[in-house]
Amino acid sequence: MKVLIAIDSFKGSISSTEGSKAISLGIKDVYHDAEIVILPLADGGEGTVEALIQATGGQSIKKEVTGPLNEKVDAVYGILGDEKTAVIEVAAACGLPLVPSNRRNPSVTTTYGVGELICDAIEKGCREFVIGLGGSATNDAGVGMLQALGFSFLDQHNEEVGLGGQELQNIRKIDVTHVHPKLKDCTFKVACDVNNPLYGPSGATYVFGPQKGATAKMVKELDKGLEHFAQVVLYELDTDVHNIVGAGAAGGLGAAFSGFLHAHLQSGIELVLDLIRMEEKIQGVDFVITGEGKLDGQTSMGKAPLGVAQLAHRHHIPVIALAGGISEETSILNKLGITSYFSIMNAPMSLEQAMDPKVTFDNLRLTTNQLFRLIQAVR
Template sequence: MKVLIAIDSFKGSISSVDGSKAISSGIRDVFVNAEIMTLPLADGGEGTVEALVHATGGHFIQKEVTGPLKEKVEAIYGILGDKKTAVIEVAAACGLPLVPANKRNPSITTTYGVGELIRDAIDKGCRELVIGLGGSATNDAGVGLLQALGFSFLNHLNEEIDLGGQGLQNIRKINSINVIPELKDCTFKVACDVNNPLYGPNGAAYIFGPQKGATEEMIKELDKGLENFAEIVLQELGKDIHHIVGAGAAGGLGGAFAGLLDAQLQSGIELVLDIIEVEKKLQGVNLVITGEGKMDGQTSMGKAPLGIAQLAKKHQIPVIALAGGVNEETSLLNELGITSYFSIVNAPMTLEEAMNSKVTYNNLRTSTKQLFRLLQAVQTGIKL
């Protein structure tokens, strides 16, 4: 029997790496000699760095950078096994969890630290960069990031604007004379799973601003700033970033990457599956086990389990999905490649208990063991 374990993290509970170990143990409890491959997955959000570093035999880099409130924070990114590709989650440098709830204010938070991570990766020889958007505390359209790479955004006095979303309305000119020269040799692939434009009713400020601490009045000002930035970019660089699909992602970072760094925005899970070459690894596999913390309607809209399931379906490989919670919407997944799905919660317990990492590990191992005991009992019929 050859089994591929490809799960996302159970967010807030257990990492994809440790979850994979639990499932492997459950299989070995029944099939001691099973051939097991593990591919930790992510969908471009939290856990992407860890998943890709482990899948490619890469390594982690710790770097002190400017945090969202301009204080110093320790951020981690990865360099993949090819030694030329860096993978960065923007939340590591400007994520919402880095800002206390009472200090959340997208008028002042900055993406400058993301640019510092990119610059560090470039200094270490990377020319291909994989960026995971999502979870940012910012609404500066990536201007802070770009400033860290050498771009200047000048006001009517020909002075550099302030960091944060509040400075966008003051931009009158873009100066790229001091942009680091290596940038022209870099390729950016950006995991982006939203399609919001840069500004307007469906733009970055109105849709994502409230969760970052923006008041109604602040949202209006931030939106004006995003619109001004887009107009200046169009005038100065001839690029219409407002209408780029996904420009409004992560407070406008999508627009910055696509418009000023010529990045390719694509589905997070498709990007991850492509990098770790999952389709090649499916050759000869009898069964795929996937999963995530909660499986529901969102899973059918491009999450990691769906991505792996659709590839497995293409090769007619059955897929078992494990999750902490499932609901009635999860049944849609049966039509999309997931053969069967199961909740690993095996007794009444609080959400806090269920999300305890040790409990999750044991529940994953136990559920897997019981499933494989069933497979063992009927394996002549299913020809595993």
Template sequence: MKVLIAIDSFKGSISSAEGSKAISLGIKDVYPDAEIVAVPVADGGEGTVEALVQATNGQFITKEVTGPLKEKVKAVYGILGEGETAVIEVAAACGLPLVPSDQRNPFITTTYGVGELISDAIEKGCHKFVIGLGGSSTNDAGVGMLQALGFRFLDKNGQEVGLGGQVLQDICKIDVTHVNPVLKDCTFEIACDVQNPLYGPTGAAYVFAPQKGATAEMVRELDEGLKHFAQVVLNELDVDIHNIVGGGAAGGLGAAFAGFLHAHLRSGIQVVLDIIQMEEKIKGVDFVITGEGLLDGQTSMGKAPIGVAQLAYKHRIPVIALAGGITNETSPLHASGITSCFSIVNKPMSLEEAMDYHVTFDNLRFTSYQLFRLIRAIR
């Protein structure tokens, strides 16, 4: 018996690595000699750094950077085991949880710290970057990040503008003479699962800024700022950052990475699966176990379990998905390669109890044990 475990974290409850350990113990309670291959996975959002560092025997780096409100924060990123690739979640430097709810204001929040993380990784010898977009508190089109990398954005008086989404309408000129020269030798792969353009009704401001603290009037002004900035970039650099698919991700960071740093925007789970060479690991296994905290209609839209399941389906390997909760919207899950899915909650309990680490660990082990007892009985 050979089983591949490839689960995402159960957010707020248990990490991918610890969840995999619990499942492995449950399987070995039935098949003591089973060969278990545990590979942490993520979809480009929270947990991507942890999953990729663990999968490649890399290292975590802690760096003090400028936070979204210009305060200092300690951000963690990863360097993969080969020592050349840095993995950064932008939320580590400018995430919404870093801003108290009563201070959320995309007029002033900045992505400057993201650029500082990139610079630090370059100093440590990294020339390849995997960037997870998502969870940002910003709407500055990535200008803050670019400023930290040496780009200068000037107003009509030739003065460098400040930080935050409010400065976009003031930008008239772009000075690239002080840009970090090493950037031209760097490659950026962006884990991005949204397709929104930079501005307009489906752009960064109208779709995402309200959850970051923007009022209706602020949304209109931010959108105008994004539109103005895109026109300046077109005039100055002859680059169209508005029509980039996914350019509106993370308050316009998608556009900044693609337009200024020549990055490739790809499905988050596909980026992760390629890096950890999942297709090689999946060959020859009898079962694949995947899962996340909640399996619902959103799972089929590029989440980690679906990426794993589609790969397993390609090799005709049955897939069992485990989750804390499962909605009735399972048809898209089955159509995407998940053979069957099971909730690990085995009795009535509060959400707080269900998300307790020890309860989740025990429930994952118990459910896996029961499933593989059934498998043993029918094999």
């Protein structure tokens, strides 16, 4: 019996590493000599750094950087096992959880710390970057990040503009003469699962601004700032950053990465599966187990379990999905590669109880144990 375990974290409850351990124990309870391959998983969002470090034998790096409110914060990123690839979640440096709810204001929050993480990784020898977009508290089109990398954005007095989305309307010129010299040797792969343009009704500000603390008035002003910024970039650099698919991700960081750093924006789960060499490691497997905290309509839109299932389906390998909660629309997943899915809940309990890490661990182990008892009986 050979089983590959590739689950996402059960957010707020248990990491993909710990969850995989529980599932592995459940299998071993039944098949004592089972060969088990564990690939911690993420879809480019929260948990991506940890998952890729685990999968490649990499290391985590802690670095003090400028946080979203221009105050110092400790951020963690990863250097993968090849020692040349850095993996960075932008939320580590400019994420919404770093801003108290009463101070959320995308007019002033900055992505400067993301650029500082990139600079640190460059100095440590990295030339390839995997970036997870999402969860940002910002709306500055990535200008803060670019300033940290040496790009200059000048106002009408030829002075550097300040930090935050409110400064975008003041930009008149872009100076690239002092850009980090090693940046030209770097390649960026960006996990981006939204397709919003930079500005407009479906752009960064109107869609994501309110959850970052933007008032209705602020949304209008910030959107004007993004539009103005795009026009300046088009005039100064002959680059259209507005119409890039995903430009509006993470408050416009998608535009900055693609337009200034020539990044390739792609599906998060496809990027992760490629990096952990899933296609290679799935060979000869009897079952694949995947899962996440909740299986719902969002899962079918390209989240981690679906990516795993589609790859396994191409190799005709049955896929079992485990989750804490399962919604009604999940049945579509059976048509998309998941053979069968199960909730690990086995008794009525409160959400707080259900999300207790020990309860989740025990429930994952027990459910897996029972499933493989059934498999053993019919094989």
